[in-house]
């Protein structure tokens with residue numbers, strides 16, 4: 001069997017081996033940097049007929065330009081501040097962090113700065129550097145892209161060193177322009193936003209600026225952007241998590257749909273979970289994702305779960321699907337999604353267990369209901385996906401006694417009860433969520 005074919009490994013073995021490889025990779029990287037630094041110091045690349053360490057790394061070692069740049073930069077910093085070697089070997093600092101720190105290290109600050117940078121990702125590191133080495137605000141600029149000589153020069157710029165093999169690395173925050181959108185911390189609570197706008201967005205920005213003429217007479221783009229985002233966030237929050245500046249004093253309309261989540265409940269669940277996914281790993285790591293969140297019933301509706309604050313939680317789409325696939329199997333869930341897509345195209349309101357934290361479909365989308373399918377036609381594939389034979393599935397549907405107008409989930413649930421225990425057992429301590 002090929003050493004690269006790993007499908008036979010158990011999850012725990014796969015994860016254990018991968019962690020061990022990452023640890024080995026860090027040790028190797030630290031040793032590699034030490035070797036690079038020594039070759040660099042002895043200028044052995046000259047003997048090998050290369051003009052610089054960088055050219056030698058690319059030409060002789062076969063490193064790509066970016067890899068050569070990063071390693072040489074890190075090797076030189078580590079040679080000067082040897083505490084970097086063990087920090088890399090032990091996983092406290094990654095290569096990119098060393099590259100980013102290199103220009104700021106001095107004999108006086110190295111100890112403290114390296115310690116403060118330990119275990120930080122790049123965004124956290126940028127913040128740390130902005131706090132320790134604050135940059136002045138940059139001027140607000142809105143420039144046409146085509147023909148901009150500064151931008152053209154920058155977009156053709158590479159990380160290649162100069163003729164002496166030295167790199168000119170200005171702090172990222174003060175680079176004048178680059179084609180990549182980015183938000184870079186500049187100083188405590190100050191950020192640079194750089195983005196390329198389409199013509200229509202540019203026009204909207206100018207329009208907003210004009211409309212804000214009285215409120216923001218200076219036309220300051222940062223202020224215009226702040227107000228635009230405030231308006232957008234308020235609108236989205238109202239739609240997604242049912243927040244309202246003045247919740248209605250009157251009693252909300254009661255719905256007979258057990259899946260209906262009253263606005264007050266949505267607000268409270270959203271606040272309770274902090275607007276973040278609540279999935280927690282066995283090791284205690286919380287996902288915390290903030291986008292594509294869905295309201296998930298802790299106890300499925302078909303089992304009596306209700307849309308209460310205690311009965312709901314926020315889950316990101318990935319974790320909602322992950323749990324569903326863990327319970328039902330990937331094939332089953334793929335079938336379910338196909339069915340949902342199909343219903344969406346013919347105009348039936350979706351009936352997922354998790355109700356997406358998204359705007360409800362337009363009323364007209366609910367009106368064009370398709371002819372009712374034969375009861376069970378849409379249930380059988382789900383039972384088949386759970387391992388039932390075709391005849392078993394048909395029998396289970398027939399015996400389930402489900403009303404044809406019951407939600408698909410309820411009909412699957414009833415049919416599942418007619419199957420043998422082997423088909424119903426779908427996971428340790430878990431129940432099927434349709």
Ligand SMILES: [Zn+2]
Pocket residue numbers: 277278279287288289315316317318319
């Ligand atoms: Zn998640």
